[in-house]
Amino acid sequence: MNNNLLSKIRDKSAVIGILGMGYVGIPLLIRFASQNFKVIGFDIEEEKVNLLNEGKSYFKHIESSCIEDAILNGFESTSDFSRINEVDAIIICLPTPLKENNIPDLSFVINSIETIKPFLRKDQALSLESTTYPGTTEEEIKPHIESIGLKIGEDFFLIYSPEREDPGNPNFNPKNIPKIISGHTSSCLKIAEELYGSVVDEVIPVSSLRAAEMTKLLENIYRAVNIGLVNEMKIVADAMDINIHEVISGASTKPFGYTPFFPGPGLGGHCIPIDPFYLTWKAKQFNVETRFIELAGQVNTNMPKWVIKKVVEGLENHEKEISKSKILVLGLAYKKNIDDVRESPAVEIISLLSEIALTVDYHDPYINKFPKMRRYKLDKSSVELTEKNINSYDLVLLVTDHDIYDFDMLKKASKLLVDTRGRYKKPCSNIISA
Amino acid sequence: MNNNLLSKIRDKSAVIGILGMGYVGIPLLIRFASQNFKVIGFDIEEEKVNLLNEGKSYFKHIESSCIEDAILNGFESTSDFSRINEVDAIIICLPTPLKENNIPDLSFVINSIETIKPFLRKDQALSLESTTYPGTTEEEIKPHIESIGLKIGEDFFLIYSPEREDPGNPNFNPKNIPKIISGHTSSCLKIAEELYGSVVDEVIPVSSLRAAEMTKLLENIYRAVNIGLVNEMKIVADAMDINIHEVISGASTKPFGYTPFFPGPGLGGHCIPIDPFYLTWKAKQFNVETRFIELAGQVNTNMPKWVIKKVVEGLENHEKEISKSKILVLGLAYKKNIDDVRESPAVEIISLLSEIALTVDYHDPYINKFPKMRRYKLDKSSVELTEKNINSYDLVLLVTDHDIYDFDMLKKASKLLVDTRGRYKKPCSNIISA
Numbered sequence A, B: 001m002n003n004n005l006l007s008k009i010r011d012k013s014a015v016i017g018i019l020g021m022g023y024v025g026i027p028l029l030i031r032f033a034s035q036n037f038k039v040i041g042f043d044i045e046e047e048k049v050n051l052l053n054e055g056k057s058y059f060k061h062i063e064s065s066c067i068e069d070a071i072l073n074g075f076e077s078t079s080d081f082s083r084i085n086e087v088d089a090i091i092i093c094l095p096t097p098l099k100e101n102n103i104p105d106l107s108f109v110i111n112s113i114e115t116i117k118p119f120l121r122k123d124q125a126l127s128l129e130s131t132t133y134p135g136t137t138e139e140e141i142k143p144h145i146e147s148i149g150l151k152i153g154e155d156f157f158l159i160y161s162p163e164r165e166d167p168g169n170p171n172f173n174p175k176n177i178p179k180i181i182s183g184h185t186s187s188c189l190k191i192a193e194e195l196y197g198s199v200v201d202e203v204i205p206v207s208s209l210r211a212a213e214m215t216k217l218l219e220n221i222y223r224a225v226n227i228g229l230v231n232e233m234k235i236v237a238d239a240m241d242i243n244i245h246e247v248i249s250g251a252s253t254k255p256f257g258y259t260p261f262f263p264g265p266g267l268g269g270h271c272i273p274i275d276p277f278y279l280t281w282k283a284k285q286f287n288v289e290t291r292f293i294e295l296a297g298q299v300n301t302n303m304p305k306w307v308i309k310k311v312v313e314g315l316e317n318h319e320k321e322i323s324k325s326k327i328l329v330l331g332l333a334y335k336k337n338i339d340d341v342r343e344s345p346a347v348e349i350i351s352l353l354s355e356i357a358l359t360v361d362y363h364d365p366y367i368n369k370f371p372k373m374r375r376y377k378l379d380k381s382s383v384e385l386t387e388k389n390i391n392s393y394d395l396v397l398l399v400t401d402h403d404i405y406d407f408d409m410l411k412k413a414s415k416l417l418v419d420t421r422g423r424y425k426k427p428c429s430n431i432i433s434a
Helices: A001-010 A023-033 A045-052 A066-074 A079-086 A107-119 A137-147 A186-197 A210-240 A244-253 A276-283 A289-315 A345-358 A389-393 A407-415 B003-010 B027-034 B046-055 B064-072 B080-086 B107-119 B136-147 B186-197 B208-237 B244-251 B276-285 B291-317 B346-358 B387-391 B407-413
Strands: A013-019 A036-044 A074-078 A088-090 A126-127 A156-160 A179-183 A204-206 A326-328 A359-363 A395-397 A418-420 A429-431 B014-020 B039-041 B076-078 B088-091 B124-128 B157-160 B180-185 B203-205 B326-330 B359-363 B394-398 B417-419 B432-434
Touching: A001 A186, A013 A137, A023 A036, A023 A066, A023 B080, A036 A186, A036 B107, A045 A074, A045 B326, A066 B387, A074 A156, A088 A107, A107 A137, A126 A186, A137 A156, A137 B208, A156 A186, A156 A210, A179 A186, A179 A210, A186 A204, A186 B359, A210 A289, A210 B208, A210 B244, A210 B291, A276 A289, A276 B208, A289 A395, A289 A418, A289 B208, A289 B291, A326 A345, A326 B203, A345 A359, A389 A407, A395 B014, A395 B417, B014 B027, B014 B080, B027 B039, B027 B064, B039 B080, B039 B432, B046 B076, B064 B186, B076 B291, B076 B394, B080 B107, B107 B136, B107 B291, B124 B136, B124 B186, B136 B157, B136 B208, B157 B186, B157 B208, B180 B208, B186 B203, B208 B276, B208 B291, B276 B291, B291 B346, B291 B417, B326 B346, B346 B359
Parallel strands: A013 A036, A013 A088, A036 A074, A088 A126, A126 A156, A179 A204, A326 A359, A326 A395, A395 A418, A418 A429, B014 B039, B014 B088, B039 B076, B088 B124, B124 B157, B180 B203, B326 B359, B326 B394, B394 B417, B417 B432
Antiparallel strands: A156 A179, B157 B180
């Protein structure tokens, strides 16, 4: 066992290097800094590095004062990856998106490993937090470390500990969310226990890196499948003229065996639409099927089209053609009260509607300008949300039900309102559930 | 509004008639009787009627003393359906199974309606509690009542209120499980509120019979799909040499957004394998799909075969051929601590194993003799569970993990033990997870 690194963690002289200053890395650096660890935040984007060094947050749900406090505790950000040799524990919080055809894209992680490889040294620990398929840490990271002569479990420590960030959730944070940890050897696990145990209330060791990788996937697969299920149930209930939201609130009164999930216009965010396919890809190598994941993907991906069908039908029932209609979409973020548009179904909906409607505008209190995205290029800005302006549209489509919206006013001001979130419980002549 | 029936319920002079003295009807009659209602229990099986009138329970999880207490409060059972004219509220607790090809079999309910039809009269309420597809109460029951000149909502009251019985669950009973209620008219709902409100802590009114029918289906579809999902995840994890039970307990430490379900040898009981297909059947009439339900059905139905594959592989790895092997199956009930074999995967497993193994015996502390079943005819009795006897089998297959079992002893005594319930967490040379 390596007592050098262990004692450095214990007396908090260990320097923590976090790779990726994003939704996961920032809350984690704040937590480590608050526990008096010196933290260096690595990112390739100079703009982010500069903002952080000025004590500025670029996320709506994270206060700049938290970054300022971290700086007072020695935090600094850099794009100079050679400084990896200064740190004792390297924590990788980089995205793991999908390529075309739902194939895992590990390039952010692998490229970072190749970048830091020349600066790795004895007595360091490396922990991967990115969500990925079982086997990644051992198959994709371990060989790089061994190739430079480091002995894992003796003078280098390899850890997998999945992030469980839920941006904007006020009840949970990196301190009070129990953290799954795993190590390639028992010494690696010991280091993981010490490292995360010094900043998290409860660490949960599992028996292998693989089991820890699978744990995170199971959590997100459970969500993706249940959202898919309730979206399919919405379509069935709608056909039978039953309000799915009434049914869900009825079922939620069962005191055991039922947990509500809510249908919506589709699935967004960086995790739920993407992570499950990491398992699908890996399962193929073992000749086993992940049919629930694939079905959930299909159902959830098709929801924007279903919403548009309801929009077109709603207009027709009010003697309006879609091609002559002005439409206002409310909410661009993938969930309420945040400013994150990653995989947001609103973007797909606006893009599809723009092809068939006369005018499509949007409003989002947190997103002034339609962001540049890989697959979509739309030059739009958030419009004003006055009663007069709302009333000038033929149809208002509620996609993201930010709590800041005045739902009574929206109902009054809209000629016709399509509600994809079940915000309006009571039947009303100008409101359509979708 | 009919004040006659309402006041009879209020002053508890209303007589309650329950049709079907089974898993749902018996706890319900006990509850009504305990609240000083006179209850008549109807059943076509004379044997059940006689036992009840002698104060005897025929279910392991229901004490005979509860029936005796009900008798003291005026309870009696009969197979004479003409006595329906004596009762004020008729509650139907009859099975709704499936015919071949997963088609709803409403014959128990419809036949009972036809039987009681000549004895229906003004100022009665009829409540259906059986799980069924949205539309059943209005399409299949209402016409019968109207055909004899009764006016629903004026002099007769039609209710749907799904049962939520969980046999053997010590924490919940008909008093403390909130009860969904619905009525064909607002007067019907008012009667439902009064009727169930006098015996249940909390009643939950929903807006239509259809919505109430769908509510119960959603609850059971959620369970069927999540069990299907985790069964598929078990197969995937097993292929990757990951223990799914470790992964589930890891994921269960997430304090939000995850609810554990547990894989098993297949799906049993009267509800979860059956009810979802009621929606599937109805959805076809509306040209909408229920793909999650169908997939869950496929995955869960195939689990017994997967278990047998693991049994065969396990024997082969220990140099034993299945055709020369003696196998002991532990547990026949569909879930632990009860004596109910309806749809139990153990039955399917024993039946399939009997075709390929030398000998297949079973033990279940609650089921002495293999019961007669529609699809299976096996002449077997529960064998003795001594260490010596256990050790005489080549393989012990744990299908139902009754808490009464001595799991340490089983492990010690078994040459080879296949565990379908994740009871044995630690790897062990004579234990195989399946």
